[in-house]
Amino acid sequence: MKHWPHAPSHRTEHPGAYMVTGATYEKAHRLTTRARLDAFEQLLLEEIAAAGWSTQAWAVFSNHYHLILHSPDEGGELSLVLKKVHSISARTLNAEDGVVGRKVWYQHRDTQLTYSKSYLARLNYVIQNPVRHGLVEESYRYRWCLARWFEECGDAAWVQTVTSFPTDKVNVADEYDCQLVP
Template structure:
């Protein structure tokens, strides 16, 4: 859909996504609608139900500063650890942390993961 996915993490009750939007075409609102519609259909099919709302609220943030972007990458890749699901995010199946570690040059990986994420202002109280 023209987006360049940078980081993602999916949980039973929320998800995080960082990506570069295309100059033209599918924008944030339409992308979010598609993600919610398609994932709700898939989850409902697994549970044998129809029409159930899966995602209840959503918000997006336009990242305009490089440090904000790098900190969000670290935050999303570390989120499974933050929620106590795993000790090492790269072992969490529904997160891009492993891909990021295996496909990113070491200096960039170390730079991203050196960012402190405890002060990032993201509502993420889903425990």
């Protein structure tokens, strides 16, 4: 894989866990309705699964998203999956808005999580992200993330373990002004 010095390198060919953050171009709010958030969340999760990746956590917002993923055993080109998701969703959003050729997505960043404490802290970070952005007081109340399922269906000991990990020292580029969808 060729490395370009002015863009984040996407090196997901090694098997393992990854944290991914994707953003809209200029942090513009494009997923501004329940229907748009629903459709993007479904497309994102379906395409990731179809490529053999396992989604461990997700949170989708009006202008960005976070994922914790496990690669297929042989690794995989996640960039191709996200490029497809971004392309399909951009065409859909542009058609809905009656515009042609508007740039919707900027890029994504991925980080391989190689330490269990780092993995657990970032897993909790993604689960708690709707609270961090001030959208809800309790993350399970935010519809477009793992939190509700995690709390209702997750093993109680595992939920307690994950949610006990502090997120204040997690270093993630996450400076987004989120909008609450009515």
